[in-house]
Amino acid sequence: MTHISVTDRTPALEFAPEALKNGIEVVSLILMAGFAKTSTEAQDLVARGTVWIEEKQITDPHHHVLNYAFDDGEILRLSVGAGKHTTIRRVG
Numbered sequence: 653m654t655h656i657s658v659t660d661r662t663p664a665l666e667f668a669p670e671a672l673k674n675g676i677e678v679v680s681l682i683l684m685a686g687f688a689k690t691s692t693e694a695q696d697l698v699a700r701g702t703v704w705i706e707e708k709q710i711t712d713p714h715h716h717v718l719n720y721a722f723d724d725g726e727i728l729r730l731s732v733g734a735g736k737h738t739t740i741r742r743v744g
Contacts, residue, residue: 664739665730672742675716678703681740687732697732704731705740 665684667676679694682703688694695713697703703710705717705728721728722742731737 664727664741666741666743668744669719669742672717672719672722675718677713678705678710678715678717679713681717681730682732685730685732685736685738687736687738702733705729 663685665681678698679691682688682694682697683691688697698710698713698715701709701711705721717728717740719742726742728740729737730740
């Protein structure tokens with residue numbers, strides 16, 4: 653039997669370390685993942701407390717994911733609501 657991890661089936665957003673130097677705003681990540689159609693909708697998701705990165709609830713729409721967030725590994729999990737998940741990967 654072949655085992656497939658959740659991260660193998662989860663869509664991923666990939667960024668080079670240089671792209672993460674100044675950080676990427678969580679609202680932009682939500683839009684890139686396709687979890688919202690507009691930045692206003694993405695901000696509303698954050699304001700409602702439905703956005704998580706790893707096990708941290710994100711309540712500030714200006715929160716940035718920075719390069720050092722990947723110090724313990726190359727992958728972070730972004731969750732919106734109960735059923736929308738993606739991974740954020742640092743590559744290169």
